[in-house]
Amino acid sequence: MRHVWSGLAGNPSLPAGAVDRLVELAEPDLSLDLAERADLTERQVEVLAERGAAVAGHLVETGYLVAERVDPERRPFAALALLRAGKGLGGWAVLLAERRELWPELASCPGLPAEVGSRLLAEGDRDVLVELAEAHPDPGVLAALAAHPAPYVRQAVGWNASTPPAVLADLLNDRPPLESCEVCTRHPAPWTHPRDCPDPDYRLPGGAACDGSHQYARHAIAQAALAHPAAPVADALRHLRDPSPLLRARLAARTDLGPAAYELLAADLVPQVLEPLAENPAIGEWLIRRLADHPHESVRRAVVANPAVPLDLLDRPRSDAALKSWTVPPPRIAAADHTETERLAAATDPEPRRLLALRRDLPPHVRDRLADDPVAKVANAVAPHPGLSARQLTAMHRRHGRAVGPGIAANPDTPTALLRTLVTGDHNAATLRAIARHPAADGPTLTACLRDRRARDRAATHPALPLDRVRALLTDPATAHHAAANPALPVTDLLRLMPPE
Template sequence: MTPEQIWAAAGPAERRLAGLALNPAAPVDVLLRLLADGSDAVRMVLCRDRVLPGPVVDAAVAHPDRDTRSFFARNPYVDPEQRARLVDDPEWFVRAHLASEPRAADVCRPRPLPDRTVVRIIETYEDEWRGGLGRQISPGLRRAMATHPSPAVRRMGAHSWASLAPGVRDALLTDPDQGVRDAAADSRRRYEQLRDPDAVREDLPAHHCHARTHLLMYGALAPDVIAEAWDESPWLIAANASTPAKTVALLAAHPDAEVRARVAERSDLGPAERRALAVDPDPAVRLAVSVHPAWSEAERAAIDYEVPQEEWYGHLPVYDPEALPGPEQTRDLALSAHPLLRRRAACVPTLPAGLVARLADDTDLGVRVLLGQNHPDAPAALLLRCFLEYTGRDRWHLTGHGNFPRTGLARFADDDDPAVRRLALLDAGMPADTADRLTRDPDPQVRADAARHPRLPQDRIAALLDDPELAHRAAANPALPLATMDRLVATAGRERSGPVP
């Protein structure tokens, strides 16, 4: 069953024990008993949704049930070294989940698996399982793949042909391993094919599909292909680097503003086209051309552009040092008067401390949120401010940052925004009566967090253990007495529903 189905099938007693499995104060012996005797729902929560003591990790890795081990393989909270112990698990189901990036609402980005583990996965797993490694590959290993001692890793590195240096390409083409040579030759063929107008024409599908879109955007286009695409897909050829300058000039005056905006993003845009697009009647076009690298700061400032606030600001997808701007370019971006350029600088996780401090006080919300999401040293005051001001997707991820404040938050307990009231419950010093009141909050997530608050009075915790909605949250409360924990475990075998006697 899926995790959602497992939880839906769990009865009240099982959910209560699942809450106990999350309790940070639960002693090792209680956790081991839950792991040994608990239901699927209990073992799922225990192994997947928390940090675990060493003896419990040992027991989870060695557990005879494959689903239990697979839950641990998906745990984003434990040290990746612990998850890596499952790399040679006998069940493909477990190995597939280890190779997939673990996710959680309060985890900004997964920590990479050890390099040796990723290498082992690449060497021994099926291709479809390796595709989920994503951000679990460290930047250093990703950078060294094409020259790695392992042929399997070099084969994977050969797929990044466009970013490889000429000497590295030559080495891959003459590699002692036939598989590496084949992968390199295939990557070179695909790379060169995109630069051959005749090959692009031959491979271009007649119907609309991803392959046709890819070739029209990135392939070398012959004049007849451009003419054919002019009416159906002008925004694609507007972004194509092979589109001739004369055609680009015509596209810069295209009646469709989306096409002109695509042209405005071209790095090879001529001065005449740039000047025309800088006074375009459409604000999206002016904004697109305003970040062109050819402008000086003074010229950029003369453009009438307006930067909108987005509904969502995403994390840096994959941290690859070679894909990031260099130190000088990063500094120029951070010091620019243009918010979109400063947003690019804010995404650089290696941004120097002085520029971090500068952008933490930036006037643009996007700059501040992107800095908070992507920089490991984002200051606490910035993270809290971002949470209070930003209401988009992944907002709660900010609370998972190591620098997010955990004190002084109780003052938000009466805020109109339920997410901010929930924020108040991160404060371990919240008054007991406030925590009690929030267990009756109109928002279900606030009630759930309040039921786990360590300052919640004992009588309220006891009452919530019989509450159908909040029993499993109350069982996760670290203030739960050890005697009650023992009673919950002891009675589990006799009771699968109803209140604890």
Template sequence: MVAFYSSALDGVAANPALPTPLLLRLIAFDGGGHGPPFQALHRTGLPEPAVAAVLAHPALDARVEFAKSGQAEPEQRARLAGDPSPRVRAAVAHGPEWSHDHRKKVRPLPDAVCARLLEDPEASVRSALVNSRHVAPSFLASLARHPDPAARHAALRVWDELAPDEHAALLDDPDPEVRRSAALCACPDDAGLTAALLRDPAALPEALRRGLLDRADAERFLTEGIHLAELAANPSLPADLVDRLAVDPDDGVRLAVSLRPELSEARRAAIDFTVTPYTTGDVDWVAAGIADQDVLHRAATSTHPLLRRAAARSPHLPPDLLRHLAEDTDDLVRTHLAIYHPDTPEEVLMSVYARLGGTFSAWMATGHPRFPRDGLAARYANHPNGIYRQLAVRDPAASPELIERLSHDPDVWTRQAAAGDPRLPLPRLLEALALPELACSAGTNPALPPDEMAAVMDKAGVPA
């Protein structure tokens, strides 16, 4: 496994103990026209002088990077909504592409700022906003009668929150793509709309999967053998046609049948289907009921691995179902628990950590609220596998001598973990700062003296 190397300056830019004067010095850095390291712009809780410096930064990339920061408050990013560069405004409109903790939702921009961005003269800015994952549902709903068809199309994402007259207007929209998408939203309850969509090649697969089918259309598509996996998932498919598709020669069709919500466990188990170890478990009816205790119970206690994988993605599992899935032998069930549930048992976290390794496990070890800390040094400091020796650094009782020893470990990930630990003795920390594979980790170390942080900046050409 290859470790990620970066510079000492990148590490210092992320150092939580970086003094404000040095942070301001770093943020003012031109970086050859690209601005300071992105770590400086993605810090949590940037002080106001630093935010003001970013907003006025001459390097376009610096303003773009801050506009995309998942650590910045939306009110801070919103201050770039009037930036002279369309790239910056589009980055504000689109919002963060990632967050350090996927369990934490990004707060949306204020509705008034979204309205301003939606009227931006640049199409790229307007497009970024209507395609953003971080727009408040209330703002999306307000777009149902907007003059821009792209905005009206975005309103369809909150179809169930729109009024009946807004439904009717969107179903009769002058824009064909808006009409088609609105019809796809309404077709689960409307056989006439479904029949019309089935004549539209662009809408056919989705209409077959979701629409209210009459028997004649269902039989016709089954006979023609067109989009049978979508047909097999349709909630309105008559039971006898479900039975016919349950023995279809195509394994994908049989798998789609096996996931139907109305099937008993005995009926589900009687279907011959194959599930790979890597199929994630996207099941519409479970995702729609991600907080519904009855849905979660049915999925979590099923013999079908995809249903259990889907249930394991819910952060709303009650304690009994969490314990049940924690004992599952399916690797992806346990992985999903580790990613999505804040109360996943320690033994599951540890098994997933050991199996996956690399950056994912490093994220889980530092970011999961239940990941263990106490006693790790005694258990793992001498473990033959480096993925475990890294964990010894997390133990609050680990001694400076042990941290120094681990900073020389044969495993580079373990060395990097030790180099970032404030218990590392200063002489070794300064040595690590000069080693390419440890420089970034040493730069993040909160025990690094401010004069050494300044020296890193000097060496990197950051003006005083």
């Protein structure tokens, strides 16, 4: 019944006393579901906040937890959640540092006082130090962590947005040199962990190796540091001809290398390196055009993601396959100005028109032009656009039929009568799934959606679904938890689903 209780936990019609009962169960997943409610009492918030960092963090996001109402000694997880969100009060971190069991969570809080960071650095175990290395802003603490003998700690420093250039340079140049790694502490060097190791619980990933130089660990540290925008260019460029495509890929994504470096990377034979390069707006138009003609489709698809790609490259047959996989407007099309929008709306290829139609900020005349587009996929893309009238949506359906059903069903202004038409004629599963969450869908329309499994899950929570249908879904283990969340269920039905006292 636990999955049913999860549905009850999110049901806004559940009486306050029943909510209290679910809170008392102290189920971790259920506590997260309960934290989503909009009607929690102060007492319920207080209890849920001590169910762990995830629950407390959500309560902070929703505004239930505020610093003025939290006693850090009595409610440490609530205090930690507020600290992590930057909403804690001065002195809390020092107070919580007295409780060693809280150190892993405390170490991940941004903006810790220097005295707390120094204490965790001196006394914390490796897991605490990794958390500290990822979040602490103090350059002195980060410099000390970058010299730590554990490779995982050094790697975490590389991911920290506050790590200064000098520390990143030390990471890239293995200063001070690693004396050991997780591979050679387990196995005498040289040793390589087989990629087809039969033990699924073995901690080392396949391919982890050490020949005495701790190369696998150094590679992981360099990979983190090269991704950091503050890493010094001179130190980063030393890896330009590195045999590892992972490191070259990190370099290819950087925007500060210079034309010569980008041209060298563009000659790479590995798509894993060329894809981030093709997305990089700093490489210049010449290289963007060169990569747009690359034989590998994944590279051409990455060019489409480049914010600096020239618009003419998006309106040509060679780009068609690269555009088809996009379900949101690529950055260049999303940022198109008025003149460029007009140009895209008149593109000869329907794919640029389809991607433009996915924008929801189009001028009315452009929106209406795309709604009249002779190509169904363009019309379906613009169909959810706010501002389209029922007349336009109906005409679109008459012109293109089931091909535009999903888009029309996703439009919040689609009237009930048109939604009913979508399910009585020829339709597809995507249309049913969109209708199942539409606020204007009525009982007969939602009943028609039950023929598709995913639409059935969504329709089960819809308050307009007939009560007999909701009760039938409660008897099906696959849909019971969705149906239990339906706000139209009478209180007697809800209480019948509650856990026993």
